[in-house]
Amino acid sequence: MTVTWEELGWERLAAGVGRCRLPGWDCTVGLVFGGGSALMIDAGSSVTEGARLRREAQALAGHRVTHLALTHPHFDHVFGAAVFAGATVFSAGGTREVFERGGEELRADAVRNGLDPRAAENAADTLVRPRAYVWGNALLELDGGPKALMVTARGHTAHDLVLVVPGDPVVVFCGDLVEESGEPQAGPDAVSSHWPAALDRLLDLGGEDAVYVPGHGAVVDAGFVRAQRDALASRFGVS
Numbered sequence: 001m002t003v004t005w006e007e008l009g010w011e012r013l014a015a016g017v018g019r020c021r022l023p024g025w026d027c028t029v030g031l032v033f034g035g036g037s038a039l040m041i042d043a044g045s046s047v048t049e050g051a052r053l054r055r056e057a058q059a060l061a062g063h064r065v066t067h068l069a070l071t072h073p074h075f076d077h078v079f080g081a082a083v084f085a086g087a088t089v090f091s092a093g094g095t096r097e098v099f100e101r102g103g104e105e106l107r108a109d110a111v112r113n114g115l116d117p118r119a120a121e122n123a124a125d126t127l128v129r130p131r132a133y134v135w136g137n138a139l140l141e142l143d144g145g146p147k148a149l150m151v152t153a154r155g156h157t158a159h160d161l162v163l164v165v166p167g168d169p170v171v172v173f174c175g176d177l178v179e180e181s182g183e184p185q186a187g188p189d190a191v192s193s194h195w196p197a198a199l200d201r202l203l204d205l206g207g208e209d210a211v212y213v214p215g216h217g218a219v220v221d222a223g224f225v226r227a228q229r230d231a232l233a234s235r236f237g238v239s
Contacts, residue, residue, distance in 0.1 A: 035144015050080020071175025180217025
């Protein structure tokens, strides 16, 4: 039986493209599918949450998730990745160190931010290491479905990954380079001097009529991204 995006609590953005806004940290995950392929963008904040997302993604796509792109290596976006067995996992080049060090730093950060310690330990113990690292730009062609342009950037972290899905409209998955439900978070791994330029790049890639999907909060438009870019430039003292 075919299910709709809305029946599962997801938001349809374009043909074969949607996103789900998660409880807790108000994170976004995305799904792009067509033909025999399905791409998840981020994986949730725990193994339990990831398992729910996998079931829902399979119900929407009609088959298993074949690809998973992680927008940046923070627990609330990667801790559900272990359940996507067999999927090709992508991350920005430069994140290899984070994943190969293991999950202890991510576990500690998750607990500090309120994740149940047992859930955090389970996710850290099963942390998935990406199979493919993206340097610069890479085009992912889904079998019988839309293409996704993966673009690396620096801002929220030193190794952010953005996904641009062409269509009507173009959909840009921004990760935490853009946040709608609160002020963008700049932790110790942020590269604040590059952040405004990263948003300029997003706007160049998506254009004025694109749908921009932030890492946290509601979908926004180009005007919102531009205003956040200007606010970040003022906040960090960069042009």
